[in-house]
Amino acid sequence: MQTLFIVISVVINTVLVAWTVRRLMGGPVGWPRIFVFSFIVALVANPLLLTTLEHTGIDDPSAPEHVWSTVAISVLFVAWVIAFEISILVVTEILVPTGSLPGPIEFVRGMPGWLRRARRFRQIFAIAARQGLIGYLGRSSSAVDRLNRPGTAIALRTALTEGGVTFIKLGQMLSTRPDLLPPAYMSELSQLHSQVPPDPWETVRQSLTAELGGPPEELFSEFDPEPLAAASLGQVHKATLTTGEDVVVKIQRPSADATVRADLDIIARLARLLEKRAAWARQLGAVDLAEGFGASLSEELDYRTELRNLAALEGTDGVVIPGAHRRFSTRRILTMDRIDGVPLSRAADQIDALSATEREDLTRTILEVVLRQILVDGVFHADLHGGNILLTPDGSFALLDFGSVGRLDRQARLGLRSLLIAIDRQDGAAATTALCHILIPPADLDLVTTQWLIGDLIMRIEGMPADVLFNDLLRAVVSAGFKVPSSIAAAFRCLGALEGTLSLLAPDMDVIATTRSIASSVFRESLSPGHSVRTGIEQAALVAPIAERAPAQLSSILGRLDRDNLGLSFSPLADPASRAVANHFAQVISLSVLTVVAAFSGIALVLSEEGPRWSDDLLMTTYIGMALLLIAYVIGSRLVIMTLQRGFQENTRTPAG
Structure with missing residues (x-):
């Protein structure tokens, strides 16, 4: 029987609280958190209610002389519990909105990626620690001073080299930004290069077949299995089309896209961490720099961008620009004249x-x-x-x-x-x-x-x-x-x-x-x-x-000259934004007055020792005072929620300085 009562309580409480919170927030609120709160309330509410009744002198709630007082106290108690529960739910929704954290299914699905990212983070921090770079995460000005030490640029170059292809390309990009880094860093980072062995021919053949829709021996009259050159993201092979044109075919490594995108996610997270902790990172604009680098490298992974670049420069006087062959070019394959x-x-x-x-x-x-x-x-x-x-x-x-x-x-x-x-x-x-x-x-x-x-x-x-x-x-x-x-x-x-x-x-x-x-x-x-x-x-x-x-x-304009005030309206509330601000402050003032009046009235009645009694230990004035305090709490909570919502909306609209 008690289990059935708890289930019914949870269902009723969940529906009531969900409807109220959604009306307050003006949008959907996650069911899991509402259900969890309702379940906790259903478990603890009944024992707390019995304890409250005992303190008011009602030892036997089922006794005929206590029926009406038990009902009245129970209603007020439930109202207080629901009001308190709704307040907590609203605050948690403002601070951690629905959807900002993954649900159980998304969490389980994302676990492998999270573990891979955690391992990669551990590798990167181990590299940074080995090169003595962890100290530059500090908030103190001494961390900025240590950046100018002679060995720091060398340590950074070594760490980026150990980090792999994406970090090497990050260093190469930084080496071209004299507006960001001192000459010593540019000199060291310009030495970065990656030596990666070419992929075996069978891997290249599979990539060509998947991208171009057929094996290379059918699409080309000749295709040299030995690459002309190999780089970190791809390699280049000589070939001849069936129409007789000599071409070079640039083929992206199968693992390049996944590796780069995983590392770009790491770099973006590191940039946010650095900007929070290190003054030099904020001066450098680490987050914007990481975003720009990510966009640039993502374009480099899409060979269709290079195809468009070739078309944009085609026909430049005084220089030979290789022609592109769109039929044999995809996101991961680029074919150009040799x-x-x-x-x-x-x-x-x-x-x-x-x-x-x-x-x-x-x-x-x-x-x-x-x-x-x-x-x-x-x-x-x-x-x-x-x-x-x-x-x-x-x-x-x-x-x-x-x-x-x-x-x-x-x-x-x-x-x-x-x-x-x-x-x-x-x-x-x-x-x-x-x-x-x-x-x-x-x-x-x-x-x-x-x-x-x-x-x-x-x-x-x-x-x-x-x-x-x-x-x-x-x-x-x-x-x-x-x-x-x-x-x-x-x-x-x-x-x-x-x-x-x-x-x-x-x-x-x-x-x-x-x-x-x-x-x-x-x-x-x-x-x-x-x-x-x-x-x-x-x-x-x-x-x-x-x-x-x-x-x-x-x-x-000339028509306005014949009108009063030149046909112009100077009402301070003509603008919708101004009206919204005025309306907000009017609500704040009125709710504040109601909260104060209800709170002081409730306190006065609760402290009063005169009035009719509902039981041996409960005065009617005390009950009314608690009801007024509930009203003050609800109105005050509404006031706090309005303030929090407005503050979060303004922070969302205002760009970071």
Whole structure:
């Protein structure tokens, strides 16, 4: 009988509490937590009620003289219990909303992934501890000071190498961000590389068959089982199509996607942990950096992105861009034309065979192609190291590996042109103005100091290596509080890294001077009559819709002049947001008054020792006082819930600073 009573109590309590909590929260609340609370209440409520009745002098609740008093006390007791239960449920729902934690089924399903992630976390922390990097998780300023110790950069490079392919690529990305890291770190991280043996032919054959819908011997007339090159994410093979075209086929390793995505999840979690604990991580913007790196590496895993990049750069004058074969390209397979040639990084003999004039002309051609990609086309190859520029037998050059391509809109291109012209004229004020257009300046920018810093820098550029110039420029603007968009950082990185590549051809060429000369030429072309006419037509097309609406808008403005207050409403509550705020505070004030009145009235009645008695130990005034205190508790809880809900909504809407 007692078991049946508990079951009925749980069911009734669950339904009642669920309906009430959902009305209060304005949305669904998880059934498991409601059932658990209801079950606990059903177990403890009956003994507590009997104890309460005994304290009020009702030893035998079934006695005829105690029936009405027992019912009244029981009703008040149940109301208090339900009110208290609902309050706890609402607070837990606000703090831990339904769905924020996995349910039992999701928990069981996610257990293998959680265990794998836990093992990987343990490996990473073991590597960090072995390299002495755990201390940099501290909150103290001494952790920031230790970052500048000579051995820290070496320890970081070693730890990233031990971490595997994803962490190596993270280090390689960081080595290209002089706006984030000191030179010592960039120097060490630029040495990162992974040596991974190629996958066996049978594995490659299975990947090709699964991705292309048939075995390679049917789709290609020839396919070389020995790879031309092998990298951490994939490898490249020579092949010939059945139509006779010579191609190269880039095949992603089967394990690459799962490995990288698991490590990206680890990196994102580590970034959040670091930002919570370490000041240097917050200054670095570790979470944003991890998100950007994750997006970039995810794109690199999708070879269709590289296929689109090839199409975007196809037809670039002065350079050979390999054609792509969409029929034989998928998310994990990329087939391109095979181009005969030798990478500049391995073309010492071919370069020596060229005359000084030929080498200088070729160097200028490469630089001009890249600058036109950046300043005119807005789509540029962002990873031009010596291995990605191919010297062909006819003395021209080709570009390879289009996984990393930068994009600049028209305003960014105009700003970069202006910056290069200002550098050429050694005009610090104009250079600062151009930087304000292409970067994100701080709200409290000290313009005079910034102009002085930039002017001092560009006055010393004669003979300065391009990578040093752009690295120093980035550090100067970051120290002034600027934020550098990733596209601009990619353009600076491209121009800075290009000098090291071009030095293989013409070590004595002044890349900065040549860049300034080409930028001036591009700028003069933009001022030519034909270009000016095209720009004028484009601007007219943009302005035309505004001009069409102008007469109607002007008529509306003139019509308002004849109205009182120019037809304008100045009501402080005209805005829906203002009305919502006013309504919220009106509710808060009214509920606060009711809570105080009910609470003080209830306390006064409970403390009163006069009035009719319901039993030997219970006054009617005490009962009414407890009822008023219940009302005060309910209204006060509603007030607290409104405040918590509003605070959480504002925190959700407001971006993190």
